[in-house]
Amino acid sequence: MRFRLTDDQRALRDGVRQLLARRFDAEALRAAVRDPVRLDRALWRALGDAGFFALRLPEADGGVGLGLPEAVLVFEEAGRALLPGPLAATHLAAGAVPGAAEGETVVTAVDGGLAEWLTEADVVRGDTAGAVPLRSLDPLTPLHRVPGAAAAPDPVAVLLTAAEQLGTAVRVCELAAQHARAREQFGRPIGAFQAVAHLCAGMLVRAETARVAVYAAAVTADPADIAAARLLADEAAVHGARDCLQVHGGMGFTWESEVHLHLKRAWVRTQRAGGITESEELLAADLVAGTP
Amino acid sequence: MDLTYTPDEEDFRARLREWLGTALPTLPPKPSPDDWPARRAYDLGWQRRLHDAGYADVHWDASPTTRLIFLEETEKAGAPYVGANFVGLLHAGPTIAAEGTDGQRARWLPPILRGEEVWCQGFSEPEAGSDLAALRTRAWRDGDHYVVTGSKIWTSHAEVADWCELLVRTDPSAPKHRGITWLALPMDTPGITVRPLRTLAGSAEFAEVFLDEVRVPLANRVGDENDGWRVTMVTLSFERGTAFAGEVVACRRVLTELALQARENGRWDDPALRRRLGRLNAEFRALWRLTQWNVSAAEASGGVPGAGGSVFKLRYSHARQELYDAAADVLGPDRLDLDRPWTLDRLSSLSYTIAAGTSQIQHSIVAERILGLPKGR
Numbered sequence: 001m002r003f004r005l006t007d008d009q010r011a012l013r014d015g016v017r018q019l020l021a022r023r024f025d026a027e028a029l030r031a032a033v034r035d036p037v038r039l040d041r042a043l044w045r046a047l048g049d050a051g052f053f054a055l056r057l058p059e060a061d062g063g064v065g066l067g068l069p070e071a072v073l074v075f076e077e078a079g080r081a082l083l084p085g086p087l088a089a090t091h092l093a094a095g096a097v098p099g100a101a102e103g104e105t106v107v108t109a110v111d112g113g114l115a116e117w118l119t120e121a122d123v124v125r126g127d128t129a130g131a132v133p134l135r136s137l138d139p140l141t142p143l144h145r146v147p148g149a150a151a152a153p154d155p156v157a158v159l160l161t162a163a164e165q166l167g168t169a170v171r172v173c174e175l176a177a178q179h180a181r182a183r184e185q186f187g188r189p190i191g192a193f194q195a196v197a198h199l200c201a202g203m204l205v206r207a208e209t210a211r212v213a214v215y216a217a218a219v220t221a222d223p224a225d226i227a228a229a230r231l232l233a234d235e236a237a238v239h240g241a242r243d244c245l246q247v248h249g250g251m252g253f254t255w256e257s258e259v260h261l262h263l264k265r266a267w268v269r270t271q272r273a274g275g276i277t278e279s280e281e282l283l284a285a286d287l288v289a290g291t292p
Numbered sequence: 293m294d295l296t297y298t299p300d301e302e303d304f305r306a307r308l309r310e311w312l313g314t315a316l317p318t319l320p321p322k323p324s325p326d327d328w329p330a331r332r333a334y335d336l337g338w339q340r341r342l343h344d345a346g347y348a349d350v351h352w353d354a355s356p357t358t359r360l361i362f363l364e365e366t367e368k369a370g371a372p373y374v375g376a377n378f379v380g381l382l383h384a385g386p387t388i389a390a391e392g393t394d395g396q397r398a399r400w401l402p403p404i405l406r407g408e409e410v411w412c413q414g415f416s417e418p419e420a421g422s423d424l425a426a427l428r429t430r431a432w433r434d435g436d437h438y439v440v441t442g443s444k445i446w447t448s449h450a451e452v453a454d455w456c457e458l459l460v461r462t463d464p465s466a467p468k469h470r471g472i473t474w475l476a477l478p479m480d481t482p483g484i485t486v487r488p489l490r491t492l493a494g495s496a497e498f499a500e501v502f503l504d505e506v507r508v509p510l511a512n513r514v515g516d517e518n519d520g521w522r523v524t525m526v527t528l529s530f531e532r533g534t535a536f537a538g539e540v541v542a543c544r545r546v547l548t549e550l551a552l553q554a555r556e557n558g559r560w561d562d563p564a565l566r567r568r569l570g571r572l573n574a575e576f577r578a579l580w581r582l583t584q585w586n587v588s589a590a591e592a593s594g595g596v597p598g599a600g601g602s603v604f605k606l607r608y609s610h611a612r613q614e615l616y617d618a619a620a621d622v623l624g625p626d627r628l629d630l631d632r633p634w635t636l637d638r639l640s641s642l643s644y645t646i647a648a649g650t651s652q653i654q655h656s657i658v659a660e661r662i663l664g665l666p667k668g669r
Contacts, residue, residue, distance in 0.1 A: 001301065001357050002294045003581070003588040009293065069293045177663040191665035194656065200665060201606075201658035208603050212581035213574070219295045228574035277567070284570035287551035288560075 003216070005073075012066075013073045019050055020081040026258075032084060033261070036139045039085050039106060039120040048103020052078075052087075053094040061095055068156070068218040072163035076214070079167020079237075082261055084140040086117045088160040089125065097123050110146045111153070112273040118144040126151070138264040153273035159217055159226045161272050162233035166214045168266050169207040169236035172244035175259065176200050179248055190247075199247060203240045210236035224286040227279035234276060237266035295584065297357070305361045311345055312369040319372070325495050328376075332410055332452040335375030339407030348405040351381055352389060356587040359534050367541040376449050380404040380411035384457040387474070387527040391515045400455070400476065412453035414444040414477065414501060415524070422653050424459075425468045425521060429503060431460035431475070437507040438462070438475060443500060446647075450486045450499035453479050458508075463518050474520035476512040483507070493639040494630075535601070536608055537583050543615055544576045546634075550615075554622045568618050575611045579604070599661045602654040609644035609651060616641045 005013070023046050032040070047053065055071050057063020064070075071091070078087055086108035090100050099105030100123070108117045110126030118124065118131060119142065131144040177200050180191030190196045210233040217225035241263035245252040252259045270276065297305070320337070323330035342348050350362045351374075374381050385404045388396055403409040420426040429442025440460055450456070456477040463471030477484075483506035488496035515523035551569050554560040586600045616638035620627035629635055645651040659665040 001297045001360075001584060001588065002591075003584045004592060005293060173663075177665060180663075180665055189666050191659070191663075192668040194652075194668050197659035197663075197665045197668050198652070198655040200663050201655040204658055204662055205603050205606050208600075209578050209582060209607055212585045213578040215293055216295065216577075216581040216584075219293050224573070225577060228577045231571060231574045232578055279574070280567035280570035281563075282570070283573040284551065284566045287548050287569060287573055288555055291552060 003212075003219075009070060009073055012070055013077060016050070016052075016074050016077040017080070019046070020077055020083060024081055024083055029082060029258070029261070033139050037120070037142055039117060041106075044085060044090075044106060045103040048101065053091050053103055054101035055091070055094075057095045057101055062101065063095065068159065068221060069215065071156075071160060072166075072214055072218040075160045075163035076167040076170070079164035079265075080171040081167070082140065082171075082258075082265060086121060087164070088157050089116075091160065092154060092157060093123065093125065097125075109157075110148075110151075111157070112150055112271055112275065113146055114271060115144045115146050116141050116268075118142070136268075138261070138268045140261065141265065141268050143268070150273055153278075155221070155223055155226050155274075157272070158230050158274035158279075159214070159221075161269050161274070162210075162214050162217070162226070162229040165230075165233035165237035165266060165269055166207070166210050168262050168269075169203070169210055169233065169240045172237075172240045172259065172262050173200065173203040173207050175262075176203060176240075176244040176247040183249075196247060199243050203236075203243050206232070206236040206240060224283055227274070227282040227286075230274055231276065231279045231283070234266075234270050238263070238270060241266050297361070301357055301361060304358055305365060308347070308362065308365050309369070311347075312365065312371060315341055315345070316369055316371060322372075328449070328452045328496075332376045332449070335372060335377050336407040336410070338372045339374070339377050339381070339405075343406050348407075352386060356534060356590045360537055360583065360587050363534060363538040364541055367538040368545075373538070376410050376452060377404070377407065379413045379449065379453075379457065380409065380455075383413060383527055384411040384455070384476070387457065387523060388476075388514055390526050391474075391523045396476075396514060409454040410449055410452055411455045411457060412447050412450045412479070412501075414447060414456045414458035416444060416446045418443065418445050418500075422650055425472065427459055427461060427472065429458075429460050430464070431462050431473060431508070433510070434507070436510050438473075438510065438513070440475070440477070440503045440506045440508055443502045445489070445500050446498045447486075447501050448498055450479070450501050451488060451496075455479060456501070459520055459524065462520075466518060469521045471518050472520040472524075473517050474514045474523045475508050476514060477506065477508050478512075481506050481508070491640075492642065493636055534583065534587060536604065537587075539612075540576060540579045540583060540608065543612060544580070546619070546637075547572055547576060547615060550619055550622050550634075557622070557624070559622050559624070565618070565621055568621075572611070572615055572618060575607075575614070579608055579611060582607070599657055602649075602657045602661075605649070606651055606654045606658070612644050613641045 023043055051064040054063040055066050059065035089109040090107040093107035094101035097105055097107050100107050105122045107123045108115055108121035115128055127148055128146055130147045134143045134145055136143040180196050180200055181189055183190050213229040213232045217229040245259045248257055248259055251257050323334050350359055381404060385401060388400050417427045419428055431438040431440045456479055458475045458477045460473050460475055461471055462473040483504045485502040487500045489498040489500055491497045559565055582604050619634040620638055623632060626632050660667055
């Protein structure tokens with residue numbers, strides 16, 4: 001049992017982090033917020049070139065031939081960077097929808113009564129009859145409300161969503177700690193005040209708990225492990241983003257601050273299928289499984 | 293990332309499981325929690341069995357993963373805890389092994405492993421609390437002895453202990469982390485008074501220990517004079533991520549029992565309660581993964597502990613309290629019945645956010661050592 005990142009996994013994570021820092025930096029994020037309805041196709045192709053979508057396709061089919069553990073590391077980085085677009089849907093379509101693996105085709109899916117990026121997508125999986133646009137809470141995720149019964153979620157989509165939430169949880173903890181070290185009030189950094197320090201520590205504890213749950217679920221692919229990862233990652237992302245906003249004080253409540261974008265995206269992801277109620281019920285059923 | 297075990301590790305697991313299958317049915321009945329002499333005999337008896345089977349030193353010499361397997365399998369099989377042998381096996385023993393002389397190792401280690409001598413821990417003091425280094429118990433030299441005066445508190449097993457690992461202040465003028473010395477104190481030395489301390493759970497779990505001019509040979513000092521804080525820090529980190537491994541396995545079993553009980557008494561039909569139990573399932577699954585993660589990290593770093601232990605302890609102590617709060621809701625009116633084991637467990641779980649560093653202390657450790665926030669007040 002060696003439950004830690006291998007050198008290759010570390011290299012993959014660092015490579016993706018560098019790619020995203022280059023291709024989707026703070027300025028690109030600002031630009032995307034200013035002009036929110038367009039998906040950056042060049043970025044999408046760059047992700048395709050880097051193997052983001054073809055990661056789990058066998059090498060014989062032109063893929064990278066890696067597994068779920070590598071996929072969650074890559075999606076964690078996407079969450080960290082607030083990367084916009086129907087990432088999980090396109091990733092899941094690789095090999096089934098032509099051009100998805102290469103990042104030529106943008107694929108979205110109907111999920112939890114919503115469809116993200118419907119008008120920008122080239123291919124939509126699921127029935128979008130009667131779709132109505134919403135004025136989306138997240139400026140970087142255009143949304144349509146889609147009527148009809150929700151299909152059972154793909155466990156891999158649930159896990160990748162959890163990985164994105166993990167990325168958010170880790171990032172907002174970093175942002176809060178940075179701010180708490182730098183911002184001075186009453187003549188000292190606010191991080192020296194226990195009330196602030198303990199808020200930050202709580203964020204880290206939730207993020208690290210979510211991390212092991214997400215990574216373990218990627219290794220086992222067990223539905224109960226995936227549901228657990230989803231629950232803990234949702235909690236870490238949403239609660240963490242709110243606490244990050246609190247640590248930032250008045251500035252955290254402004255449009256200029258990056259914090260609200262993390263919170264809004266975290267809220268969007270909680271709405272995807274395999275959400276809180278479903279996960280809790282699945283995990284409750286798991287406790288009594290196998291007994292009459 | 294890998295959650296499978298090596299063939300050697302699986303082999304260890306299989307042999308242990310087989311041995312537990314033959315050893316446990318011959319175990320004597322568990323003594324009452326308040327009968328300390330009986331508990332001592334029971335716990336040492338189990339240690340002797342482990343020793344004879346070759347498992348005595350698993351806490352000392354085995355790899356962290358092997359130790360994790362040991363804790364997982366013994367808990368799953370319902371084997372006794374280390375109990376009265378806790379301090380000797382998990383604390384004083386490793387301290388002496390790392391910092392003692394050859395003579396000290398030869399004198400003290402074999403009786404711990406064979407289940408012959410019980411140790412208790414004389415660290416905490418009434419005036420020190422979370423600020424362990426603020427201890428005041430004084431020791432001064434008189435010929436080839438130290439003379440010790442002061443008092444200790446929260447000392448488990450003190451009534452039945454043969455030895456006490458004792459921290460004393462040998463240099464009051466030094467900064468508080470210096471000037472502390474680690475001594476092995478025989479508990480039958482004149483001048484020691486042990487007074488049991490009744491907890492809110494009704495048991496005499498702890499004791500206060502009063503020391504009045506107690507003479508301890510200089511030869512009983514482990515490490516250098518005034519270097520006791522460093523000696524202590526070496527062992528406080530000894531458990532390398534496995535400190536609560538057995539308990540997490542136990543909590544997962546309790547959670548399953550809770551769900552089955554709830555289904556029997558109809559509480560399962562309450563979606564709010566059902567979902568709470570589902571969330572606890574997520575929590576304890578994650579705590580098990582956190583254990584495996586910390587053990588793997590310890591193994592990769594050659595046993596150097598990170599602050600991961602604080603992350604685990606914060607989350608675990610809270611989850612354990614949530615678990616027994618949920619148990620109370622499953623029990624309904626029986627939640628007030630002390631004869632229901634979950635009621636007592638609920639009471640004892642209240643100590644988890646206090647003992648071994650309060651949650652507030654742990655939050656500060658995480659903030660300062662992991663997040664690099666400035667030291668606060």
